[in-house]
Amino acid sequence: MGSLLAVDAGMRTIGLLITLLAVAPQATTDQRLVVPEGTIITSAQVAGFDIKRLSPGLREEIGRLAGAPLQQQRLDELAARIEAERPRYVAAARAVLDADGQAHVSFVVGQRAEADPDDNINLRYVVEQADITGVPEDELSQALRDGLHALVGQRLDSGEADRLRRQMERELPRYDISRRIERGSEVGRIRVVYEARKKEPPRWLRFEPLRSNATYHSEHGWGSYLDFAMGSRSVRFTPLFAINDSEDLIEEISGYGLRFETRKLGTRRLGASLEWSTFDQDWRGRTRDAVASRPDLPDLYSERSTFTPVLKFAMTPDLSLAAGVSITELKPLDAPGDSRTANAAIASIGFARSWESGGSDARHRVDASFGIRAGSHDLESDLAYRKYVGQGWYRHDFGRHHVQVSGMAGRVTGDAPLFERFALGDAARLRGWDKYEITPAGGDRVVYASVEYRYTGLGLFLDVGSAWDDKTERRVRASAGIGFHAGPAFLKVGFPLNTDNLTAIFTIGLRASGVGLRW
Numbered sequence: 001m002g003s004l005l006a007v008d009a010g011m012r013t014i015g016l017l018i019t020l021l022a023v024a025p026q027a028t029t030d031q032r033l034v035v036p037e038g039t040i041i042t043s044a045q046v047a048g049f050d051i052k053r054l055s056p057g058l059r060e061e062i063g064r065l066a067g068a069p070l071q072q073q074r075l076d077e078l079a080a081r082i083e084a085e086r087p088r089y090v091a092a093a094r095a096v097l098d099a100d101g102q103a104h105v106s107f108v109v110g111q112r113a114e115a116d117p118d119d120n121i122n123l124r125y126v127v128e129q130a131d132i133t134g135v136p137e138d139e140l141s142q143a144l145r146d147g148l149h150a151l152v153g154q155r156l157d158s159g160e161a162d163r164l165r166r167q168m169e170r171e172l173p174r175y176d177i178s179r180r181i182e183r184g185s186e187v188g189r190i191r192v193v194y195e196a197r198k199k200e201p202p203r204w205l206r207f208e209p210l211r212s213n214a215t216y217h218s219e220h221g222w223g224s225y226l227d228f229a230m231g232s233r234s235v236r237f238t239p240l241f242a243i244n245d246s247e248d249l250i251e252e253i254s255g256y257g258l259r260f261e262t263r264k265l266g267t268r269r270l271g272a273s274l275e276w277s278t279f280d281q282d283w284r285g286r287t288r289d290a291v292a293s294r295p296d297l298p299d300l301y302s303e304r305s306t307f308t309p310v311l312k313f314a315m316t317p318d319l320s321l322a323a324g325v326s327i328t329e330l331k332p333l334d335a336p337g338d339s340r341t342a343n344a345a346i347a348s349i350g351f352a353r354s355w356e357s358g359g360s361d362a363r364h365r366v367d368a369s370f371g372i373r374a375g376s377h378d379l380e381s382d383l384a385y386r387k388y389v390g391q392g393w394y395r396h397d398f399g400r401h402h403v404q405v406s407g408m409a410g411r412v413t414g415d416a417p418l419f420e421r422f423a424l425g426d427a428a429r430l431r432g433w434d435k436y437e438i439t440p441a442g443g444d445r446v447v448y449a450s451v452e453y454r455y456t457g458l459g460l461f462l463d464v465g466s467a468w469d470d471k472t473e474r475r476v477r478a479s480a481g482i483g484f485h486a487g488p489a490f491l492k493v494g495f496p497l498n499t500d501n502l503t504a505i506f507t508i509g510l511r512a513s514g515v516g517l518r519w
Contacts, residue, residue, distance in 0.1 A: 035095040038069045039103040043399050046082075049109035054085055057162025061178070062107065067356065067363055070095060070103050077180045079107055084125070084181040084190065085158055098400070098456060101487035127151045128189040132168070134175065134196030141171060151192055156181075161192060174199055200233075204314035205263040205271040206352065207236060213247065215427045215509035219434040220246055227259075234264045240277055250287055250423050250435070250442045253304075255279035271312040278305040283333075286440035291418075297441050298383065298417050301330040301340075310346070323347045325379065330417060342417045343381035344373045368392040373420065385414030389446075402454040412444040422446035424467045424477075427507040431463055432479030432494025434505065443467035445474070452483075459483040463494070479505075488512065 044065035045051075051059055058081055065074075075093035082091040086109075094106045130151040131137075137145060147164050151157075161179060168177045175196040182191040207229070214224040225245040229236045240257035257277025265271060280303055291297045310324030328342040348371035355364050373387040389410035396403045408429075410422055421442025425435030429448055448465030461481055468474045481494035491508045 035070055035097055035103045037071060039095075039097070039101070041065050041068055041070050041095075041105050042098065042100075042102045042397065044105040044107075046107045046109060049082075049086075049089060054082065055158035055162060057158065057165065057179075058082065058085060060162075065105055070105070074178075075105060075107075077178070081179075081181055082107060082109060084156070087125075100457065100485060125156050125188060125190045126184075127154055127156055127192055128184045130192040130194075132194040132196060134198070135172060139172070140168070144168065144171060148194075156190065156192070165194060168194060168196070172196060201268060202317050203233070203263065204268045204317050205312050205320060207261050207263065208238070208259065208273065210238070210512045212512040213245075213427075213509060215247065215507060215511070217427050218504075218506040219436070220426070223247065223252065235262045236260075242279060244282070247426055247428060248423065249419055250284075250421065250440070251418060252282040252284075253279035254282070257306075269314045271314075273308075273310045273312070275308045275310075276306070278303065281333075284436050284440065286436045290441040294441070298415060299340075300333040300418070302333045303331040304419065305329045308346070318351055318353045320350050321348070322350070326373065327379075328417070340382040341380060342375055342383045342420075343379040344375040344385075344387075345379065346371065346373050348372070363397040365395045365397075366393070375414065375416065383415045383417055385412060385416035385420065387412045387416060387420050400456045402459075404452045404454075405450070407449040408446065409448070410446045416444070418442060422467045424448055424465045427492070427509070429463065430465045430477060430479060431461065431492060431507070432481055432496045432505045433477055435467075438477065439467045439469075444469050454483075454485065457485045459485060459492075461492075461494075481505075 044062050046054070046062065051062070054062075058078070061078060061081075065078075072093075072095075075095070079091040079093045083089065089109050089111055091107050091109045094108055096104045096106070098104055130148050132140070132148065137148075140148070144164065144167055147160075147167070151161065151164075165177050165179050169175075175198055178195050178197070180193050180195065182193055184190045210227050210229060212226050212228065214222075214226075216222050221244070223244040223246050224242070225247065226241045227238050229238045231237055238259040238261070240259065242253045242255055244252050244254055246252040255278050257275060257279075259273060259275040261271070261273040263271040281301060283300055288300065291300055306326060306328045308324060308326045310322050312320055312322045314320045324346050326342075326344045326346055328344075330340045330342060332338055332340065348369055350367075350369040352367045353365070356362065357364065368391070370390040371388075373385075375381045375383050375385040377384055387410070389408065391406070391408035393406045394404065412420055412422070418441065421439075421444060423435045423439060423442050424430035424446065425433035425438050429450070430438075446465070446467045448463070448467075450461060450463045450465075452459055452461040454460075459482065461483065462478070463480070464476065464478045466474050466476045477499075478497040479494045480497060481492055483490060483492040488510045490511060492506075494505045494507075495502060496505075
């Protein structure tokens with residue numbers, strides 16, 4: 001055993017020096033940092049070696065790294081498997097952070113110095129022991145146990161070893177099965193170890209996506225919204241803080257709140273959330289003028305306090321329902337002592353699904369929802385109204401290429417408060433336009449669609465949409481632009497297309513990296 005380690009150490013050192021020297025220019029360009037454990041891997045590849053010369057099972061394991069959290073131990077195990085299958089070569093795992101804060105993994109493979117010309121593992125190594133860890137062997141079928149024992153005493157057949165792993169996955173659906181090769185008790189002998197790790201129970205309900213941001217808009221100025229989660233996989237508390245935040249709304253809000261969520265009330269299908277917030281409002285001059293000139297619009301208010309309890313039910317891991325009430329108190333701007341209520345019943349249905357295709361090289365994500373808010377005098381609301389909104393989001397990732405398509409449509413009827421009205425023309429929707437020019441007091445109708453393409457940190461986008469009031473002329477607006485992204489930081493320049501006033505809108509800031517109905 002000692003002589004084997006000494007020989008291998010020397011050969012690995014020489015081989016790795018040759019290999020890393022060959023890729024040194026690229027490493028210098030990458031300016032790599034240490035990639036933290038748990039960073040999401042966006043792609044995994046083999047460099048310096050034709051991956052088709054590896055066994056199908058090993059190629060599959062490497063492909064499955066994309067989308068998974070980085071674990072250095074796992075990368076080292078796969079590098080060892082490459083060396084076990086191709087003993088003439090030495091392999092090392094390299095992880096590089098990209099501009100979005102995600103990891104790209106490369107298995108750099110180089111030829112060993114003074115390697116045995118025979119590169120067939122089946123002619124070199126004999127299996128002296130084959131085991132499974134994580135579950136008792138007697139939980140396997142007799143046929144599978146026989147296949148496992150049949151490996152012992154034979155030259156390693158990677159195809160057969162991978163077939164046994166796939167059979168274990170079918171017999172043990174609650175476990176993730178991996179295979180690794182270990183050195184045996186003497187030169188030329190190895191141990192095959194299958195490791196069973198219990199899968200986490202599927203998360204049928206999702207927490208509310210975090211929307212933290214700090215954004216500068218060349219027409220709206222600075223604004224920020226901060227929410228940060230504390231808790232476990234099932235329960236979490238999220239404090240909320242806002243300073244001059246006007247994203248999504250016509251009003252600018254400053255204030256604070258707290259959200260409590262649980263994704264398991266006795267069963268993983270049932271969950272709940274409670275959110276309380278209180279915000280002070282600032283209004284732009286255009287909004288004040290629009291409200292003053294239109295008696296059909298609701299009054300301005302100086303403070304908005306809301307309490308929202310919601311129950312959630314998961315029909316499937318992808319499909320969920322939610323229902324609750326939103327209890328809102330509004331303090332009028334001109335008569336702060338005379339508050340009004342805007343209490344509403346709320347209900348929504350949501351669908352979210354992720355999947356892979358093309359041998360795990362391509363990833364897809366769909367997120368869609370439809371919601372109703374109904375203000376009613378039966379809920380002791382001073383304002384009676386209905387709001388309907390549907391929105392969808394699709395993203396396709398392939399290596400460093402990313403394509404996203406999103407859209408929404410909505411309608412408001414009745415005497416709805418201003419925070420329920422629609423706006424387009426901010427840092428996220430209909431970029432390149434000013435929402436206070438389009439609808440200074442919001443609209444009761446909206447349609448919107450967007451498509452964006454990114455390569456690493458560079459993005460191009462096209463937005464089309466309209467926000468308007470019923471029985472008024474609807475004008476469809478379009479914009480296009482370019483963006484630069486580096487982790488949570490972004491810089492975007494948008495240009496309105498169908499207008500004589502071609503003025504660029506500039507936005508810069510930080511945004512939470514969660515996925516969902518906003519990018």
